[in-house]
Amino acid sequence: MNELGFAWIDIGILLLKILVVIVVNLVILMIMEWAERRVSAFIQDRLGPNRVGPAGLFQAVADGIKFFFKEEVVPTGADKWLYTFAPLLVLVPALMTFAAIPFGTTLELFGRAEPLQIVDLNIGFLYIFALVSLGVYGVVLGGWASNSKYPFLGGLRASAQMISYELALGMSVIGIVMITGSLRLSTIVEYQNGLLLGFLPRWNVFLQPLAFITFLVAAFAETNRLPFDLAEAEPELVGGYHTEYSSMKFAMFFMGEYIALITTSALLTTLFFGGWDFPWVDEKALGIWGVLLSIAAFALKTGFFLFFFLWVRWTIPRFRFDQLMRIGWKVLIPLALLNIVLTGAGLLFVH
Amino acid sequence: MIPILFFFFAGLAIASALLMVTHKNPVYCAIFLIITFFALAGLYFLLGAQFLSVVQVIIYAGAIMVLFVFVIMLLNLSEEVRLPAGRRLQSGFGIVFAAILGVQLLVIAAAGTRVFGRLSGDTPVSGTVERLGAALFSTYLYPFEIASVLLLTGIVGAIILGSKKLPKEQ
Incomplete structure (x- = not known):
């Protein structure tokens, strides 16, 4: 501790954690870019990109290099400041979101927890x-x-x-907050450790199935993924809000979207599937192996949801815009409200 | 550390508020207003009011201002047109009210530490969700319920206005 009230080692560890999270996010982003094409090709009975590197794994690197060398075009009549600033506004909040998500149990090393x-x-x-x-x-x-x-x-539709x-996204989580009694994500994960009825892991998906469904559907809409990607519907809007973007500015939109996807998958895992909890195992009793196991469990669950997003994208056709709004306001929000009432009644019954 | 952050957020709030008033393009005005809200959220955070600061971002920056930007874009407002001459009366009133507001602010600032007590840094968890919830549902239950009735009235009114059948165009 120095006179400013913090220890340099804390700052160092914090910076290290931030660095690790960002690097891992970017690596998963590159894998996702490759996986999106390979999975879509698999679903549509094609081969997909398979030339760059083994099984086309370095396709993302090739794309990155291509983005760097493409010409930056700013359309005449565009608002230069906002035109440059907008891709950053997508990328930066997406990267910041991961800061609050716990991705493993407490690591005890050299006497520090x-x-x-x-x-x-x-x-x-x-x-x-x-x-x-x-x-x-x-x-x-x-x-x-x-x-x-x-x-x-595209921009108006997106807003x-x-x-x-x-609204639906926020309200579907209130049930979980009511059960857990906290907004702290680590507490929410801790709460899901343990068993339900003696054999089922106590994950919120079993306690809050309705909330899970509303949250999942709303998450698809929030991340602008098909079947709700009305903001960039190709048949109607050419490319949507990023039609006029090129080179790295386009790449930043693209990266922001995929990182939001990664964060959403991590959030689904954290809120509904026990976060880093590996069912039937007490990670805290296993020392360093428990920590590794918890990280692996978190990565596996998040990876499943990433695959799920791809799977849905290439399976379900796009909704119409009026249908989208109707689902949001007349189906999801009432369902989320119903879930709050049901959870309240259930809690009253239990206590 | 805290004073540096305070002056950063306070300066940001004042600068972006001034830019919001003086900038000619309405979209930029809205963006500067959003930055002002962010700076205020930062100030709340420094005061230990975590919940208030995040709600400030969610409600004002994340919901209300999105609607503002939406409407400004939909109307496609162009650059502000200069006020026509002959509006001396309005600017006269404006100056008078600004002066009154300024004097009030000065009085409050001067009396501030005496009347409200100095904000101390040793209660960093004063604004947590748990404490806020406990206060809302015990001490302030009555105003809380009244506010909820008010909001319900607003929702019902909006639904009635929205569901009013327009005459069919044939």
Whole structure:
């Protein structure tokens, strides 16, 4: 401890954790870019990219190099400042979200207990929710600043869609908060350790199935993934809000979208599938192996949801915009409200 | 550390508020207002009011301002047109009210530490969700219920206005 009230080693470890999380996110992003094409090819009975590296694994590297060397085009009549700023507004909140997600149990090394989480915020879920609600600005401003009709329509659609689905997203988690009694994500994960009825892992997906469904559907809409990718519907809007973008600015939109996807998968794991909890095992009693096991369990579950997002994208066709709004307001929000009432009644019954 | 952050957020809030008023392009005005909200959220956080600060971002920056930006873009407002001459009366009133507000602010600032007590740094968890919830549902239960009735009225009113059948165009 120095006179400023913190120890340098804490700052060092914090920076190290941030670095590790960002690097891992970027690596998964590259794998996702490859996996998206390979999985889509598999589903559509094609081969997919298989030339660069073994099984086409270095395709993402090739794409990255291509993005760097492409010409930067700024359309005439575009608002230069906002046009440049908008991709950052998508990427930065997406990268920041992971800070509150616990990705493993507490690591005890050299006499220090280090939770595997960048910051354990008291208001963890609200922090994530705030960042998710900011992601929309990049899309809206990017569409507007391009000064072009299709991107503009894409941006407007995105803002209407994200405002509508944010409500369902937030409200479906209230049930979990009621059960756990905390917004702290590490507490929510701790709570899911253990067994239900003696054999079922006590994951929130079993306690809150309705909330899981509403959250999952709203998450698809929030991340702008098919079947809800109305903001970039190719048949109607050319490319949506990023039609006028090229080179690295386009790549940043692209990266922001995929990192939001990774974070959403991690969040689904944390909130509904026990986070780093490996069922039927007490990680804390196993020492360093328990820590590794918890990280592996977290990675496996998150990986499953990433695959699930791809799977759905290449299976289900796109909704119409009026259908999308109807599902959001007339189905998901009432269901989420019903879930709150049911959870309240259930808690009253149990206590 | 805390004073540096305080002056950073306070300066940011004042600068972006000024830019919001003076900038000509309405979209930029909205963006500067969002930055102001962020700076305020930072100040709340420094005061230990974590919940308030995050809710500030979610509600104001994340929901209300998105609607503002949405409407500004939909109307496609162009650069602000200069006020026509002959609006001396309005600017006169504006100056008078600004002066009154300024004096009030000065009085409050001068009396601030005496009346409200100095904010101390040793209660960093004062604004946690648990404490806020406990206070809302015990001490402030009555105003809380009244506010919820008010919100319900607003929702019902919005639904009635929204569901009003327009005459069919034939």
